[in-house]
Structures are given as structure tokens and as C-alpha cells.
Amino acid sequence: MAPQTSPIVQVQGLTKTYSGGFTALDNLDFDAREGEILALLGPNGAGKTTLISTICGITRPTSGSVTVGGYDIRRDFRRARSMIGLVPQELVVEPFTKVKDTVAFSRGMFGKAPDPAHVEKVLKQLSLWDKRDNQVRELSGGMKRRVLIAKALAHEPRVLFLDEPTAGVDVELRKGMWDVVRELREQGVTVILTTHYIEEAEEMADRISVISAGRILLTEDKAALMRRMGHKELRIELSEPIAALPPALEGRGIELSEDGHSLIYSYDSSAERTGITRLLSALAEAGLVMSDLSTHQSSLEEIFVSLVHGPDDDNEREAAQ
Numbered sequence: 432m433a434p435q436t437s438p439i440v441q442v443q444g445l446t447k448t449y450s451g452g453f454t455a456l457d458n459l460d461f462d463a464r465e466g467e468i469l470a471l472l473g474p475n476g477a478g479k480t481t482l483i484s485t486i487c488g489i490t491r492p493t494s495g496s497v498t499v500g501g502y503d504i505r506r507d508f509r510r511a512r513s514m515i516g517l518v519p520q521e522l523v524v525e526p527f528t529k530v531k532d533t534v535a536f537s538r539g540m541f542g543k544a545p546d547p548a549h550v551e552k553v554l555k556q557l558s559l560w561d562k563r564d565n566q567v568r569e570l571s572g573g574m575k576r577r578v579l580i581a582k583a584l585a586h587e588p589r590v591l592f593l594d595e596p597t598a599g600v601d602v603e604l605r606k607g608m609w610d611v612v613r614e615l616r617e618q619g620v621t622v623i624l625t626t627h628y629i630e631e632a633e634e635m636a637d638r639i640s641v642i643s644a645g646r647i648l649l650t651e652d653k654a655a656l657m658r659r660m661g662h663k664e665l666r667i668e669l670s671e672p673i674a675a676l677p678p679a680l681e682g683r684g685i686e687l688s689e690d691g692h693s694l695i696y697s698y699d700s701s702a703e704r705t706g707i708t709r710l711l712s713a714l715a716e717a718g719l720v721m722s723d724l725s726t727h728q729s730s731l732e733e734i735f736v737s738l739v740h741g742p743d744d745d746n747e748r749e750a751a752q
């Protein structure tokens with residue numbers, strides 16, 4: 432029996448120093464819950480691939496521990512590894528093998544008995560059933576990527592790692608992949624994905640982990656993160672431009688745009704009082720007439736940039752604009 436632990440993937444105090452002396456993971460803690468989609472976000476070189484390879488037992492950690500489904504990846508490698516499906520970043524395929532054979536072969540690699548019905552299910556789910564008798568080299572790049580996902584799912588893993596699953600994949604196909612990932616979650620598979628398309632994480636993830644310089648900066652529910660760190664901006668277009676903010680509007684966190692045509696008010700959308708009603712009355716009292724109103728909610732991308740680079744960088748960026 433597998434020892435029961437609540438996070439299906441648990442990483443504690445993980446450090447990886449490569450032989451050249453570079454520390455890619457620095458005493459890192461991380462966990463993934465059963466049946467969630469977790470997006471691992473970080474700038475280039477942050478350590479995402481190193482973390483995934485270490486969890487999968489491909490890269491040897493310098494120190495720390497990794498368990499998958501309660502099994503230690505080093506002490507109990509075969510059992511831990513059989514719970515994992517890994518879709519690597521690079522397209523590594525056997526060009527002359529038929530699609531259905533390469534998928535069936537992957538299942539066999541984990542010592543599982545042949546199960547043509549499972550292979551059929553996976554190929555259909557990934558819209559590859561029509562191509563089952565084609566050699567892999569005859570497929571497009573997007574199809575080859577889906578073959579890699581099919582191979583990773585062939586042995587019915589409980590955790591699927593997708594390292595940049597949609598890099599270089601067109602928008603339509605990317606959305607198709609998102610549907611597949613959601614379906615997998617419905618089936619109880621935990622999906623951990625890395626992506627540079629932050630809108631992908633915003634669209635799909637239940638939780639977000641941000642990694643930078645070999646450390647996890649935070650792991651949080653996406654919705655909570657966006658509520659906590661995001662802010663909303665109200666933009667009021669004035670029918671006539673003004674040269675300066677009327678005194679009655681000063682000190683309320685309102686800014687006047689350079690051309691004098693709009694007022695910009697930042698507020699916390701989750702707060703009980705946003706201050707908007709008072710602002711609008713003050714506007715009327717000051718004799719200002721508005722011609723339009725719009726709001727803007729900060730995106731996960733903006734939150735990510737401020738987390739990784741810090742708020743000072745953000746100010747510099749805004750000042751440069």
C-alpha cells in the first residue's frame with residue numbers, strides 16, 4: 432500500500448548544484464495537490480526544468496527530498512516514477528514508428544500489461560486516432576507534441592508534467608490542448624505545467640507557483656493571488672480637458688493624465704468600500720463633466736512581473752513609458 436500523504440507531489444529543502452558549481456535549486460519547497468492544475472511560472476533559467484527533472488528522478492538532487500504519491504523518488508524510484516507522466520520540452524520522437532505502437536511501447540516501458548482500449552482512448556482524446564497507423568515522421572509539429580502527451584499518458588500516470596506544452600503551437604491548437612488538460616483534471620490527474628504564455632496559466636491553472644533564481648517565491652490559488660495582488664483602475668474621460676486636479680479631488684489617489692483629458696483612480700476591487708461613489712460625487716461638485724468611464728483589472732502577467740522583478744522595476748518600467 433502506498434503511504435497516504437495529502438500532497439501528491441512533495442518537495443522539501445531541494446537543492447541542486449550542477450557539477451560546474453552553479454546552484455539551480457536553492458533549498459526549495461514545493462507541493463502539488465491531487466487533481467489540480469498547477470502552473471509553474473518563472474523567467475528563463477529560474478530552475479523550472481531542473482525542478483521537474485529532479486522530481487522525475489532524471490536529475491540527481493544535491494540535497495533534499497521528493498515524494499510522489501508518498502514514494503521517495505530515489506529510494507523507491509520505480510514506484511514513484513510509474514505515477515508520473517512527463518512531456519519534455521524538446522520534441523523527441525521515434526520517426527519511423529507508427530503512432531499507436533510508440534504509445535503502446537511507452538506503456539510497456541513501465542511494466543504495464545498491453546491495453547489497446549486505453550491506448551485507443553488516449554489517442555482519441557488527443558485527436559490522433561485517425562493518425563494511429565501513420566509513422567510519427569509523417570505528422571505535423573503540433574501532432575508530434577500531442578503524440579508525446581499520449582506517450583506520457585500511456586501508463587495511466589497520476590501526475591502529468593508538461594514542460595512548455597504549447598511552445599510554438601498555434602492559437603487554435605493551444606486551446607485544444609487546454610481542453611485536453613482540463614479533461615485530464617476531470618479524470619483526477621494532477622497536471623503541473625510550465626509555460627511562458629502567462630495567459631495560459633491565467634486561463635487554466637487552479638494554483639500558481641512562481642519560481643525565481645532556484646527558489647519558490649510563492650504558491651497560491653490563482654483567484655486569491657489575483658485578488659490579493661491585483662488592483663483595478665478606473666479611468667474617467669472628461670468632456671473638457673483640465674490643467675490641474677481641482678483641490679477637492681486632491682489626496683484621494685487620483686491622477687490626472689498628461690493631456691488633462693482623463694482621471695485615473697486605482698483601487699482595491701475586493702475592498703468593502705472602493706471610494707468610487709464618493710469620487711463621482713466629488714467630481715460633480717467640482718463641476719467636472721465626464722464623457723466616458725472604463726475599468727482595467729491587472730492581469731496575472733502584471734502580477735508576475737512585479738513579483739519577479741519587484742515593484743521598483745515596475746515603477747521604472749512605467750516611468751519609461
Ligand SMILES: Nc1ncnc2c1ncn2[C@@H]1O[C@H](COP(=O)(O)OP(=O)(O)OP(=O)(O)O)[C@@H](O)[C@H]1O
Binds near residue numbers: 449453455474
Ligand atoms: N546540466 C547543467 N549543467 C549546468 N548548469 C545547468 C544545467 N542545466 C541547467 N543549468 C543551469 O541551471 C539554471 C536553471 O536552468 P533550467 O533549465 O532549470 O531553467 P528553466 O527555468 O527551465 O529555464 P527556461 O525557462 O529557459 O526553460 C540555468 O542557469 C541553467 O543554465
